[in-house]
């Protein structure tokens with residue numbers, strides 16, 4: 560069974576996932592809508608659904624007559640319950656959710672946590688019906704290479720060294736398109752969106768919560784020192800500090816008709 564570093568039992572995880580929904584759902588919904596396949600009667604699958612905000616929205620969009628399925632290793636943080644939303648506790652590395660069954664399969668901020676990305680991506684694609692679409696959104700930390708001031712870059716260097724040791728790949732965004740192409744998907748398209756934010760903003764809150772939640776592990780790993788973590792958190796509280804961190808890479812493709 561796969562393991563997830565930011566377990567749902569961590570004290571602040573519900574709040575952190577709620578903030579992710581607030582920051583990322585508008586972009587995710589926009590890209591799903593642009594595909595033009597989610598309408599009443601359709602079948603949609605979200606894998607690694609977290610708190611289920613996108614799955615609940617998908618269930619609304621495919622109603623009446625359609626169905627949404629939300630899959631995660633841990634369903635404990637899902638609050639929404641609607642008749643056409645099915646929740647399934649499952650590991651996407653283990654196999655397809657339902658072979659060739661969904662008009663749309665989507666996963667956001669999931670694959671970078673998975674050790675066997677090849678199996679997970681193959682199983683996501685295998686759950687799409689012929690002619691249906693797979694839409695992936697994952698981070699790429701390219702923008703931190705130009706973050707200012709220099710101590711912020713040093714902070715991210717430590718964070719990235721910690722994440723590599725924990726099996727997290729924060730540069731996976733750039734791999735999505737070639738992975739879909741290797742699986743035989745067609746009509747592959749993508750782009751990346753980076754939020755530009757300042758201290759005190761919602762993105763700064765997100766990082767403050769995340770770093771605070773993981774602080775113990777970051778320090779014990781030896782990859783970051785308390786003083787550098789404090790410096791970063793101080794920037795996150797300073798409205799004059801502007802930065803960008805993640806290029807959220809959105810890639811979609813179609814499973815060819817048989």
Ligand SMILES: C[S@@+](CC[C@H](N)C(=O)[O-])C[C@H]1O[C@@H](n2cnc3c(N)ncnc32)[C@H](O)[C@@H]1O
Nearest residue numbers: 561563579607608609631632650651667668669
């Ligand atoms: C960073 S959270 C993202 C949640 C949500 N997609 C979002 O963007 O707000 C990653 C989620 O993927 C789930 N996850 C991690 N590995 C998984 C796996 N192998 N199979 C299914 N879900 C997994 C975690 O439990 C967690 O809910």
